[in-house]
Amino acid sequence: MNRLALVLAVLGLVLASLGLVLAPLGLTGARAGAQESVPAERLAARRWFADAKFGLFIHWGVYSQLGAGEWVMHNRKIAVPDYESLAATFNPVRFDAAAWVALARRAGVRYVTITSRHHDGFSMFKTAQTPYNIVDWTPFKRDPLKELADACHASGIKLFFYYSQLDWHHPDYWPRGQTAWDNGRPDRGDWSRYLAFMNAQLGELLTNYGAVGGIWFDGMWDKPDAPWQLDTTYALIHRLSPAALIIPNHHEHPRPGEDVQTFEQDLPGANTAGFNTSFVSGDLPLETSLTMNDSWGFNITDKEFKPVRTLVGYLVRAAGNGANLLLNVGPRPDGTISPEFVARLDSLGAWLGTYGTAIYGTRAGPVPPRSWGATTRRGDTVFVHVLDWPDPLLALPPLGARVRRAYMLRGGALVRFDDTGAGVTLALPAVAAGELDRVVVLVTGTGR
Numbered sequence: 001m002n003r004l005a006l007v008l009a010v011l012g013l014v015l016a017s018l019g020l021v022l023a024p025l026g027l028t029g030a031r032a033g034a035q036e037s038v039p040a041e042r043l044a045a046r047r048w049f050a051d052a053k054f055g056l057f058i059h060w061g062v063y064s065q066l067g068a069g070e071w072v073m074h075n076r077k078i079a080v081p082d083y084e085s086l087a088a089t090f091n092p093v094r095f096d097a098a099a100w101v102a103l104a105r106r107a108g109v110r111y112v113t114i115t116s117r118h119h120d121g122f123s124m125f126k127t128a129q130t131p132y133n134i135v136d137w138t139p140f141k142r143d144p145l146k147e148l149a150d151a152c153h154a155s156g157i158k159l160f161f162y163y164s165q166l167d168w169h170h171p172d173y174w175p176r177g178q179t180a181w182d183n184g185r186p187d188r189g190d191w192s193r194y195l196a197f198m199n200a201q202l203g204e205l206l207t208n209y210g211a212v213g214g215i216w217f218d219g220m221w222d223k224p225d226a227p228w229q230l231d232t233t234y235a236l237i238h239r240l241s242p243a244a245l246i247i248p249n250h251h252e253h254p255r256p257g258e259d260v261q262t263f264e265q266d267l268p269g270a271n272t273a274g275f276n277t278s279f280v281s282g283d284l285p286l287e288t289s290l291t292m293n294d295s296w297g298f299n300i301t302d303k304e305f306k307p308v309r310t311l312v313g314y315l316v317r318a319a320g321n322g323a324n325l326l327l328n329v330g331p332r333p334d335g336t337i338s339p340e341f342v343a344r345l346d347s348l349g350a351w352l353g354t355y356g357t358a359i360y361g362t363r364a365g366p367v368p369p370r371s372w373g374a375t376t377r378r379g380d381t382v383f384v385h386v387l388d389w390p391d392p393l394l395a396l397p398p399l400g401a402r403v404r405r406a407y408m409l410r411g412g413a414l415v416r417f418d419d420t421g422a423g424v425t426l427a428l429p430a431v432a433a434g435e436l437d438r439v440v441v442l443v444t445g446t447g448r
């Protein structure tokens with residue numbers, strides 16, 4: 001090692017250890033939300049979000065017409081002019097915002113997150129930034145996001161806009177990232193013009209649709225190290241809509257200005273999908289997005305629908321991790337939602353009718369998720385969700401507070417328990433036919 005390298009190495013070590021000392025004091029420049037000063041209305045919105053626990057994701061766009069998922073333009077190397085022709089025929093005449101919101105309410109979701117513009121670059125809303133939008137480019141001529149926003153507001157459901165930072169159509173999305181190299185676009189473009197376009201569209205979304213829950217960003221992973229100028233975009237959002245949450249699906253450590261850490265197709269930290277981070281924020285609300293079959297956008301041959309039992313399991317395990325479940329549907333190109341989606345959402349809503357108190361408004365419980373199930377809590381009440389346990393006794397570690405009373409959420413029968421200080425043992429009733437989750441309610445208290 002030469003002298004200069006040695007000096008640099010020592011300097012690096014000193015700086016690194018300085019960072020170790022300063023990081024807990026929050027003096028290194030906030031990385032994860034906690035150390036920033038977050039205005040009260042956004043903190044309140046984060047709490048609302050963490051209480052909400054269940055949202056409906058909607059992937060719907062020009063791609064729905066081909067029935068092969070939202071990546072069809074990339075996957076089939078569809079040339080830009082051909083995709084533009086496809087867009088010009090989009091006419092979802094059976095779209096009924098009130099019907100979608102009625103379904104959302106039956107399902108028991110507290111919010112809806114819909115694709116305003118996916119990677120294909122087609123705007124599903126009226127925008128002055130490009131004619132390539134549903135009002136100006138299609139025979140439909142209506143703005144479905146406006147209709148959905150009005151219907152959501154009328155029924156107390158919050159609306160979030162999914163917005164793709166990646167764009168396979170815009171001429172200024174250049175240099176390209178990892179995707180869509182084969183669609184016949186010229187190899188040039190003006191990146192700063194692209195950023196201005198995005199910011200202008202975000203401004204429209206945050207001013208023309210009433211109160212918006214927030215923006216769910218996706219696609220930055222296409223070129224994670226590009227000069228996205230996130231600070232500018234985030235500041236714009238926070239200025240226009242101080243309570244709007246920023247939910248980035250960049251699969252990375254949360255950055256300043258971001259409000260929720262969301263995990264795609266994975267419970268927090270699990271990373272079975274291969275592209276999520278195993279870091280889980282201790283400060284921010286969490287969310288897991290999940291497909292009901294194996295596709296986000298409408299896929300006419302994908303019949304791999306998860307059983308209701310699996311979906312309830314995800315909702316429970318998400319809540320047990322302190323996370324929301326954002327469950328996806330891919331409506332058909334005519335604007336209707338296939339019966340497989342509807343049936344599952346209705347079943348989840350019925351299940352929540354009985355068990356919702358052990359989900360909504362809860363936080364992660366005292367026992368981390370286990371193979372048998374998960375725990376949630378609200379104040380002194382702990383909900384033990386037993387999803388999969390064959391034996392009559394279930395042993396829990398110490399809960400940090402004495403159990404005063406234990407009873408079944410459904411039916412209210414008292415549950416025998418033993419709280420020895422070494423842990424808590426519950427005597428479970430047998431599983432009733434069709435029961436997906438045996439929820440034991442533990443009333444705890446710290447007094448004698």
Ligand code: H79
Pocket residue numbers: 059070071178179218221222249264275289296
């Ligand atoms: O909107 C839905 C998907 O279309 C979008 N996010 C959800 C909510 C999504 N697209 N891709 N992904 C999620 C997964 C990302 C895969 C990646 Fe890659 C692996 C990005 C980087 C490595 C694929 C392979 C794209 C580039 C290389």
